[in-house]
Amino acid sequence: MARRLRFFKEQMSKAAILTSPTQFSGASLEIGDLEIKLGEFEAELTEVNTNNRKLQRTYNELVEYNVLLEKTGEFFYSAQRSAAEQQREMVADQSGDSSLESPLLHQEMVIDPSKQVKLGSLIGLVPKQKAMAFERILYRATRGNMLLRQESVDESIIDPQSGEKAVKNSFVIFYSGERAKSKILKICDAFGANRYPFPEDLATQLQTIQKVSGKVSELKATVEIGLAHRDGILKNIACEYEEWNNLLKKEKAIYHTLNMFSLDVTKKCLVAEGWSPVFATSQVQDALHRATTGSNSEVGCIFQILNTQESPPTYFQTNKFTSSFQDIVDAYGIASYQELNPGLFTIVTFPFLFAVMFGDWGHGICIFLTALYLIIREKKLASQKLxxxxxxxxxxxxxxxxxxxxxxxxxxIYNEFFSVPFELFGKSAYACHDPSCGDATTEGLVMVGQTYPFGVDPVWHGSRSELPFLNSLKMKMSILLGIAQMNLGIVLSFFNAKYFKNTVNVWYQFVPQLIFLNSLFGYLSLLIIIKWCTGSKADLYHIMIYMFLSPTDDIGENQLFPGQRIVQVW
Known part of the structure; x- marks a missing residue:
């Protein structure tokens, strides 16, 4: 049935017929009745297509034949008229002196008709791109003992064999002998040339042209009626196609589910084992009861909870807001059963760390409007294919x-609107009192007001100190946030180990990780905070490098607090 529906879909696509929106009829259609109905439509459509193909091929042949008769008829008519004129000239020459321009062979045949040679002829159409090679092969095969006349057909015509449009040449071949005819026929077949009969008598030619023209008109009307009948069948199918397709999908889903059941031969029933959340137990029982009632089954479904030692799969109940955050976590790894779900913390940490990297309230407003549009139109967009x-x-x-x-x-906080600063929370706390200071430097600036109430003072933007100041701020803040998130992950592993009462993970995983992380990066974070609070000029890179290369050397001007060297050695 799925194959038949695909066949109908292909036929409707070729005929440019669209399926109607799903409109379920009141009467329920059984799958057995649907199979019979689809079979009838397939048989009818196949028969109509077969007849249409035959009619179309015959129509194309007649169109080709009609074009060929017109082209070849003109050639024979002009040739016969020319021969008649020559014959009259020959008769006139015999009564007087012979003309020097009269052909000697024709004179001899007129004098002695028994010496006339009967030539055979073939007419047909050959693809234009093959015309030169066709003529060359004919000449070589017959050793020049043939006469070929070709003429181009103005309009492209549909080839009866392939059903595609092609530009062709009409041809007439004159030959002598059956052996030459046999060679010519084989060459015509090899080049895909279509041959047609042609009467030699002029009167018969005119009758044939009229007869073929009449058949072309009749057959064209017949082909149009056949296509209209086929379109009518496809339109009837298109009205119910979506309903049939949905019914078939449901039936396939049912059989796919039944294939996962195991058969109990002794009790003659199907047994299914699976996992269900505890809160959904009553919902599963209600669904089974509705299925039993709706199917009018005499035997009800038995629902029984099994005790097993297998570890259940992880299931996190989400909604349309939390599902996206959970998908981000699941893309990295899914937590084991009853482990703490990091997706809860990701709701805050993931977007905030994004904002730390892309902190620009102009950029944020553009993203906000885009997200707001998607949320407002979520019902309409959810029903569309995007x-x-x-x-x-x-x-x-x-x-x-x-x-x-x-x-x-x-x-x-960064005071950036598409990288442009604004004095949103008051004027800058600094003013230029030195004539040497300008817009591009902070040297000579004097603090004349209170510290900027929120975010970065706009005076830093566009100055020579902007890059070192803002990079220092953002990079050091990123280090603090990154170390905080890493510590959060280690602390969560402690709660997992505590819940499962796994003391090995506590002492040999949680404690070493906490010590190693905070002895290096945690200590660096502490130095950053002390430097911010004290305003020290110490070089943190120098401190962290020589903390390992020369731990016992004197720190000197890079000392941030008393006893720093002892702490670093420890």
Whole structure:
């Protein structure tokens, strides 16, 4: 049945007939009745297509024959008229002096008709791109003992064999002898030349042309009626195609599910084993009860909870807001059964870390408007078929919304609107009192007001100190946030180990990870915070490098707190 529906779909696509929207009729159609109905439509459509192909091929042959008769008829008519004129000239020459221009062979044949030679002829059509090779092969095969006349057909015509349009040449071949005829026929077949009969008598030619023209008109009307009948069948199929397709999908889904059941031969029943969330137990029982009632079954379904030592699969209950964040976590790895779900923390950490990288409140507003549009039209967009990029954006619309809000927040902290600063929270706390200072330098600036109440002071943007100042701020803040998130992951592993009462993971995984991480990067984070608080000029790169290369050397001007060298050695 699926094959038949695909066949109908192909036929409707060729005929440019669209399927109607799904409109379920009140009467329910059984799968057995559907199979009979599809079989009848397939048989009828196959028969109509077969007849249409035969009629179309005959019609194409007649069109070719009609074109050929017109072209060849003109040639024979002009040739016969020329021969008649020559014959009259020969008769006139015999009564007087012979003309020097009269052919001697023709004179001899007129004088002695027994010496006339009967020539055979073949007419047909050959593809124009093969015409030169066709003529060359004929000449070589017959050793020049033939006469070929070709003429181009103005319009492209449909080839009866292939059913495709082609540009062709009409040809007439005159030959002598059966042996030459046999060679010519084989060459015509090799070059795909279509041959047709042609009467030699002029009166018979005119009758044939009229007869073929009449048949072309009649057959054209017959072909159009056949195509209209086929379109009528396809339109009837298109009205119910979606309903049939949905019914077949449901039936295939049922059989696919039944194939996963095991057969109990002794009790003559099907047994299915699976996993279900505890909160859904009553829902499963209600669904089984509805299925039993709806199918009018005399025997009900038995639902029984099994005790097993196997580890259940992980299931996290999500909604349209949390599903996208859970998919991000699942793309990296799915937590084991009853492990702590990191997707909960990702709702905050993922969009915030994005905002740290792309902190620009102008950029954030653009993303916010895009996400808001997808959310407002989510019902309409969910029912449509979207392309790959739009579908990814629509699936993560709530993720994009939270990222945009955080991006606006961090953009206000960075004081960047498409990389342009604004005095949103008051004027700058610095003013230029030195004539040597300009727009591109912060030297000579004096603090004249209170510290900027929120975010970065706009005076830093466009100055020579902008790059070192903002890069230092953003990079050091990124280090602090990254180390905090790594520590969060280690702490979550502790709670997992504690829940499963796994002391080995606590002492030999959680504790070493916590010590190694914070002895290096945690210590670096501590130095960053102390440097921010004290305003020290210490070089943190120098401190971290020589902490390993020369741990016992004097720190000197890079000391941030008393006893720093001892702490670093420890």
């Amino acid at each position: 392309d790959d990029i739009v579908e990814i954006m629509f699936g993560g619309r709530y993720v994009i919304l939270i990222m945009s809000l955080f991006s606006i927040y961090t953009g206000l």
